Each structure stands twice: as structure tokens, then as C-alpha cells.
Amino acid sequence: MVNIAVLGYGTVGSGVVEVINTNGARINQRIGDELNVKYVLDLRDFPGDPIQDKVVHEFDTIVKDPDVQIVVEVMGGIEPAYTFVKRSLQAGKSVATSNKALVAKHGAELLSIARDHNINFLFEASVGGGIPIIRPLNSSMTADEIEEITGILNGTTNYMMSKMFYEGADYNAVLKEAQDNGFAERNPEADVEGYDACRKIAILSSLISGQQVDFEDIYTEGITKITSEDMMYAKEMGMTIKLLASSRRDGDHLHAIVAPHLLGRDHPLFNVNGVFNAIFVHGNVLGDAMFYGSGAGKLPTASAVVSDVVDEAKHLHRNIMTMWKSEKTELLPIEDTKKRYFVRIGGEADVMKAYLESKFGPIEVVEVEGLEGEFGFTTGVLSEGEYKRIAKEFPTIKGMIRIQE
């Protein structure tokens, strides 16, 4: 029998118990042993719930019980999750977590403790919910240099962007609707400002570079400035706007960014709509690949957590996860990133085009019927530093959106 303890009986924690109950026979067959939930740690009691007898309020009960081989951390947040996970690993118990904040901040250290104890620290559910991405990067794409990972990693903002694109809805109306439907929090900052996506791309960046990428170092811009007019321009160009979290290799360094981007119809991420997530990966020999699925939700997230538990149960005394080192990967300054830009500007295109081209180089003008006194244009490839330097000379610029190639 393999005994596990679940830390936190919220949405994901109860999902983990539900998945194990639903698919237990099949899971046991895959492990070759019986998986048993021995404890559930929560401050609350759950009278009447089938797990009521397993509820404990003291973490010590779990960490001191030598029968517990795997700890599932689904509490979220840094503390007490960090302390509990660290103590579990130090006690020789493998840990599976869905906690992106914890992995982004302390992943290198926790992976290293797991390796020293010949156990595992796995976190498939921390990025992309139910989508298998951490394990494929760790054990499938091992013949490649991963040159780019670009993801739609936040379901809330993707739901909002999709609504704005397909229904022409306004940002505030869409946010309110998302809140009413339970897709967005009352305080939506973590989603709409890009903080959630930023932690996830920090984890993926650390994995592909083999060194720590601090989320604080990643340039992060949310979707709060995207308007229905921006979507009209996007449609006119046959493109859409998505909040992308992206990491590109440039020699030994990485360019990493979280920001809204314009995407063309041919990009595999173009059609990822609603609350779905997807992760595009480019390998130097594999070429393009994409992984798509439910980026959040009780059961999809629990499915990923339990797949980690299965892997840990099959490898109780064998470390299987690639480490990343605690030394930091140097991120290149955002000013050095080269892209094309879409710019909205007040004025008349035929009057201003020649002067704009004298500064930006060749541009393509985009005009939308019904939008008076302004127009849009796309630039050629420029570094972001160059763009900003030139843009300063044009006080009527209303906004800029980067173009993803």
C-alpha cells in the first residue's frame, strides 16, 4: 500500500480525492500497488464527508508518520506550503504540488532536496492545469534544444480576450461577466495584470534553461489596456489578440515576456479560445508542437496532480525529474527584444504616413471603418528600445501591441 496525505481540502484537494475514488482501480493497476489517502490536512472539519475520519489539523501528524510516502500540496500560496513541502521532502516523502507560486519561487531548492533524498518533487499541475507539459518537457523532448515556449497560460484572460474578439464586447463588461460566471476573481489583478501567467512562464523558462528564472525579472504587461477598438483593428488585419507568456532562447540567454500580442491565423495558438490553455513549443529538430487542454478547473488540475502521484508511487526511491540550478539565468532586457509592432495613432494616415516612415521605416497602414480621427499601422522588425525611442516623438500614439510571428 502507498499512503498519501493531502494538504488542503479545497477545490483541487477534494478533486484529488475524487479522482482517486473514481479511477482507483485503474490507478492501482498502473502503480502495481494500492493507493490510499491516509490523511487530509485542513483547518476545518468535514462532518458527513467520506474523508471526515482522515482529517487532521496538525501537519506534524503527517510528517512524523513513516507510513506516509507521498504528500500532495494543494493549499496554494507560499506559506505554510513552503515549510510543509520542505519538511516533507526532508523527511523522505515525495511531494506533488499544483502550487505555481511555490514552484516559481522555491523550485530549484525543492528539486535539489528531492534529489538529495532520492525522492521526487513533481508539479505538472502548476502550469497549464491538466495539460501534460512539464513531463513532456522533462522526458519527451529530450532530443531537442527548446528554442521557444509560448503559452496561453491563463484561462480567465483568454476567456475575456475571446469574448472581446468574437462578440466585440468592452473590457469592463467582459470582466464583469467573467466575475459573474466565476471565471474571474472579485479582485482580478493576478489574472488581468499577467501575474499568474508570469509565474507559469518563469517555471517553464527555468526548466528549459536549466537555471532559475525569477518571475520578478520577467517583463509583464496585462490586458487592462486592451480595448474593443484594438480588437477591431486586429480583425481588420485577420489577426487576434491574446495574452501570451513567452520565452525564447538567444544564445545562452533568454528573452521572456508576458504581454498581449497580435497573432495571425496561421499560428497554432490563434484558435485557442475560452478558458482553454495551450502551450506552443519550438524545438531545433522537432520543429513546432503544441499542447492544448483545460488550464484550470477542479478535475483537470486534480488529474495532473494524481498523474504526478502515480509517477512518484512508481518511483518511490528513484529521482526522475530534471533539476534546474539555483543560479539565475540572465534575461535579456526587454529593450533588446526584436519584434514588429502595431501602433494606434491619432491623425490622418495620408498626411502622416511619409513622416512616420521617415522615422519607423516602411509601415503598413490599417484603417477601420467607423474609427475616425485615428488609424493604425504595423512597423517592420525593430528592437523594443528603438521603437520606444522613436515613439516618443509622436505624442498622438494611443497604444502599441506587439506582433507574435
Next chain:
Amino acid sequence: MVNIAVLGYGTVGSGVVEVINTNGARINQRIGDELNVKYVLDLRDFPGDPIQDKVVHEFDTIVKDPDVQIVVEVMGGIEPAYTFVKRSLQAGKSVATSNKALVAKHGAELLSIARDHNINFLFEASVGGGIPIIRPLNSSMTADEIEEITGILNGTTNYMMSKMFYEGADYNAVLKEAQDNGFAERNPEADVEGYDACRKIAILSSLISGQQVDFEDIYTEGITKITSEDMMYAKEMGMTIKLLASSRRDGDHLHAIVAPHLLGRDHPLFNVNGVFNAIFVHGNVLGDAMFYGSGAGKLPTASAVVSDVVDEAKHLHRNIMTMWKSEKTELLPIEDTKKRYFVRIGGEADVMKAYLESKFGPIEVVEVEGLEGEFGFTTGVLSEGEYKRIAKEFPTIKGMIRIQE
């Protein structure tokens, strides 16, 4: 040092050598040892090629060399591949193969020999080329019951279907163009008749059911009867037509089919175009997921083969692949499959609709401007047996295409 031998120096074989040369440093780091191509087996010599000194013409040289730990079989076809792979495994050498015909026919036996010898028989490249799908099914989606796998598993036919859909081109013209571009063989039967996709879905079906699914038992219908008129109807309905290979669980049994299907815009496979492949998976707790990428091509396929080699080098004396048993899974007869159908029929809709509905139940009529003397309609959900029984009464039916929900 981990020594490997490559059987066959054709497109994929030379790709494997190229991938190892290109990414060798990174690959060795992942293995924690040096990977060395010791032999290349081919009937030909390759004077001037960097591997010329490694070429051998006798398989015995390889199988009798105790230094060879991993054999890469990329010859294709059943013989002599089957004999060479079996002898390699019996000699305690792990095998990585891209050979779908071999895996579909002898997978159960070869997996069993590998397990008996505590080595590995891996075949990531046999389905979906560079797309990681075998390993995710084996080690990521382990918390789920996989209820459906539906794939676009053949790049040639997907290229043709995409051209017919987006350019209104005729089947024969598109086939000729695909042949001229090297996307289709001079004898295109294996692709256009669905035989290639059939072997691949047989492998996936065996994996998810844990028992042998014989490709000969899978109902297989190619794309040769799809016309530009069919595509006009599809467009009118806001759908597209794709050659799908699909396996759905129904209790302990499976429904498996390879056939052209109509797909709506909301289906994740709708936008998989050109030579790309994609595999849609539905798990009972995971929900929907999709894996997308290059389904063929020298380097993507070689990337998948080398990822298997890396896994085998990391697990030289430890079997890691889930088996499937040689007992056959019972496939349900195609007549029992329930779907909606799109039917093209000669005649006038307003005259015939009431009588059609008296037989088929409620239908939705589809008419396309420019197509005279015929119309289309979609039925409600019927078993295929029922559909066929009713359709017999309508001699002017020109064709039927299944609808994928």
C-alpha cells in the same frame, strides 16, 4: 559510453545520426553518459559520409557485439525488421523504432520480450511523428480513463483535405500536386485509402485498452470519394472535412474507425491544416486535451526516435513501458456506432423533405448555390446500421459523410 546501432540509413536513419550530432552535448548531459553511434546497418556503402566507417552489412555484427546496448530500427516494413528487433531484444538490447507496421502487428509480443529482459521497446515516432503522444499516454495521463482518442494521423491526406477545403481544388488535381511536391507517394494507396492512419490508431487503441487491437479489424475508409462538392457543403455548414482515425471506449469494448468526417469550428482538430498531425484525447477527469505537431519529416521523426533512445539510455536495465496483452480487444461492429450523418442526394429538397423525415426522423436541409438537382441534409443521431437500412430506400443518395461531435 552508451553504444547504439542504427538499422537503416534512409531518411529517418540519417536524421537520427544528424540529431545526435547536432544536439549531442545536450543529449549526453540528459543521459549522464556519452551516446555513441557504433554501427549503421545498410545494404549500401556511403563513401564520403562521416558514418562511412560505421557501416556494416551484416546484422550479426550488431547483435553479437555486447557493447551495443540500444538498437534503433528505422528500416520500415515487417521483415527483416521484425526478426532484427526480436533478436536484438532477446540479446538484451533495448530497441527504439519508428516502424508503425511492426508495432501494430507485433507490438504485444515485442513489449513482452522487452519486459522479460528488463529492457525497453519504445516507439514514440510510430504515431504522430515528432508529436509526443505515446509517452504522455504511458506516463502523463495515468490518473484518467481515456474515453476517446481521435487523430489526424496522416499528413499527406490532411494536406490534400486542407487544399480541397481552402482552395476548392479537385481531388485528382490535389493528389497530383501532393505527388509533385513529394508529400504523396507515386502509389498513394497507403495514405489515401487510410491504411497508414489505421495502423497508427490500432497502436493507440492497443495502448489505451491494454489489449491487442488488430488493424485488420478496424473499419477503414479513405478519402478517395471526397469531392470538391462535398467541401462546398461543408463550408455552407461552417464545417470542414478531415480524415479522422478514432477510438472510443464503450464499456469494455472499443469503437474504432478510420474515415473522413465533418468537423465543426469548435472542435480542436478543425484548424489542423497542411501536413500537420494532431491527436485529440478525452479523459474522464482530464477532459479534452490535444497534441499538435509535425506528423512526419526527417528531423521531427528522428527527434522522437532519439527521445526514446535517451529514455532507454537512462533506463538501461529497467522496463518503463506499459504493456498491452496479446489477447484481442473486441471492437464493436461499425453498424452499432451512433452518429449524425450528412447525406447528399439527387432531387429537390422541398419535394423530398417530408418523405425523408418520415424515414430518417428530423433532418436539416443544406443547399449550396450552384449545385443543381441535388441537396444535402444532416440526420439526427442514428446507429450506422439504421442509417444503412434506411439509405437503401433512396437510390439517388450520392454519398454520406459521418459527423464528428
